[in-house]
Amino acid sequence: MVDITPADAVPPAEVAEMELYHPHSWWTKYVFSQDAKVIAIQYSATATAIGLVALVLSWLMRLQLGFPGTFDFITPEAYYQFITMHGMIMVIYLLTALFLGGFGNYLIPLMVGARDMVFPYVNMLSYWIYLLAVLVLVSSFFAPGGPTGAGWTLYPPQAIMTGTPGGQDWGIMLMLISLILFIIGFTMGGLNYVVTVLQGRTRGMTLMRLPLTVWGIFTATVMALLAFPALFVACVMMLFDRALGTSFFMPAIVEMGEQLQHGGGSPILFQHLFWFFGHPEVYIVALPAFGIVSDLISTHARKNIFGYRMMVWAIVGIGALSFVVWAHHMYVSGMHPYFGFFFATTTLIIAVPTAIKVYNWVLTLWRGDIHLTIPMLFALAFIVTFVNGGLTGLFLGNVVVDVPLSDTMFVVAHFHMVMGVAPILVIFGAIYHWYPKVTGRMLNEAMGQFHFWVTFLGAYLIFFPMHYIGLMGVPRRYNELTDMTVMTESAQHLNSFISIMALMVGFAQMVFLFNLIWSIRHGREAGGNPWRATTLEWQTPQTPPAHGNFGKELPIVYRWAYDYSVPGAKEDFIPQNMPGSFGSSRGPA
């Protein structure tokens, strides 16, 4: 049933060939490389390294909470420092950098059929500034007074005062400088991701033929470019308050019996700026995950994604809506009740496009030829975890429910489920999925199974009990809970249990890291397209893709990214760059 359309007679690509920079030495090829694939690996490795630091910090926190009084070196100050650095690293230096800098760099040029990013030099600078930001952040561990302990939200006035670790030492300064650097570096990378999607697409790759991964990363990058300036403004103004003595955020304060020189500033102003960045940040992390998981599910269920158009619209819609919900993080800041009502409404509305996406994933699975590969397991785990975390979000989005819960472990459990565990599961799934393309070898299956089950079940054993003790009233941000009336013996047992689970899940990540390194040498040979996928990155002439990605001629795209199990086609997948029209149930080309 194959009738070749005149599409075959198309002349070669009319897209202007970009002038590629060809490296001449080992240094420009592997270190100061302008190749997006190398930059992607640099981003990923750096993000993973700093993420390991955050993982260890979470162990230390859990040890203190689970077994209070056992570890002398975890003082209250140290505990706050661990909390702050864990949160900041995970949200910004790991998740944002890995999704956009790592996956964005690797996948965008390959998936849209470009030779490289449109501004490779700026792209390279982006990574090195990111690395600098990470180094400044790490240096605060060794600075006098240690890193800042202000909490990852860095609320003034406490963030820059004496009582807070690092407040009057170097900690907060280094944190703010590091964030400013990160934002500058990210803006450079972000320009590349956006403009490459706009301008770098190969012939035939219309916007509506883009894989959803690209749609997710693209929209998230646009959001990040508009949201990060808010953090930038907040950081610069706080830096002025701390270093030069201005009063943007600092009200009149008496500290240790002494009147500070600040006066009249508004801490709420900082909260507005911070959350104007902070809430879109949740979706900056979530949208790439949405996109990637759509592709994983479609590929491993051998079925086209259900409702592609609606998926695209939902991504764009969520991106736009996420800019008008920020104040739901500030219900307890004493704002006007009508203001809270407005933000509760917008918060609940955002559940609509999100639910559409969840339904579409489930309907894609419906009667699909589901292969329970490791990427698929992680994708399925993501769906349940995201729904779980999203449901508690509906609780917390309502002012009357949020006010009593907002200072409890319930909130910690909620946001870890929805923006910690869920995106991380997608990252794992994506690594198992694309590792064969990056290295040419498969990751070890047995270690993968172990990693998946321990991580998935372990994460639930950590965070389900945490919801429960949160509802009992156990507060967050306290390093020692033993004297509290809410902390009954059984609650303390649960707390210890959570800590042990956290250690075990952490151990599983070590197995994963070992797998990553071991498989480079010893993994099974993957071939060019082990998952029999349709998107362009699997159709490169070499695996791993060489400099310039596609050999002599750029691919021409003839179809969307989801032609799986097309009736009448020879194989159960049709690559995007294969000409001709297949199947009787479809319209003419």
Next chain:
Amino acid sequence: MSVILVFLLVIVGFAGWWLSHQRLMAKPWLEQGLIGDIIGPEGSTLPTAKIGLGVFLAVVGCLFALFTSAYFMRMALSDWQALPLPRVLWFNTGVLVLSSVALQCAAVAARRGQIDTVRLGLVTAGLTALAFLIGQLVAWRELTADGYLLTANPANSFFYLITGMHGLHILGGLVGLSRTTAGAWDGARPERLRLSVELCAMYWHFLLFVWLAIFALLAGWAATFIEICRQLLT
């Protein structure tokens, strides 16, 4: 936060207009073959660098809109005392307008291939932009001499912060401009020179626009304007 929301509304409007031209209603699962035949190469026919600069300027605009938002929110608190603007700012504004005009002339000349006019325009633009920066420093010095120090009042803090931020952006633009100018003498390819002159002009016009908005903000006219808008709405 109303200023930044209005700014985002403009961005959303633009994005919506652009998306509406991208066949978002297409049914890609029914379309096989090359749609490219109908709409030509994917992406815009504008030079990629221009689109890149456009996206960057949107980010810069966002940054200044956020500073403006913060300005208005802080202004509403009781300790705010507006500071008198130095007269030299009027002169600076004139110089920056001149700089923008010179670059526009250079861009027009580059399109016509008159290399001498291009060089003249580039150098004039560079010198006037430098003069603007010096003028801004003079304004800072006048203010500090009159006792309007950075920490004395939030109005002062914002004045130094926002003008400083704008000055840094001009400084960054000067780096690009000097590279373009060097290219105009080293005999860069005409089409390449034309593109970089146009990019400089675009950046300069935008920063001029930002400066005019900041000037209105710092002089207090923006607040009056918003007050009028608010009264019209209520």
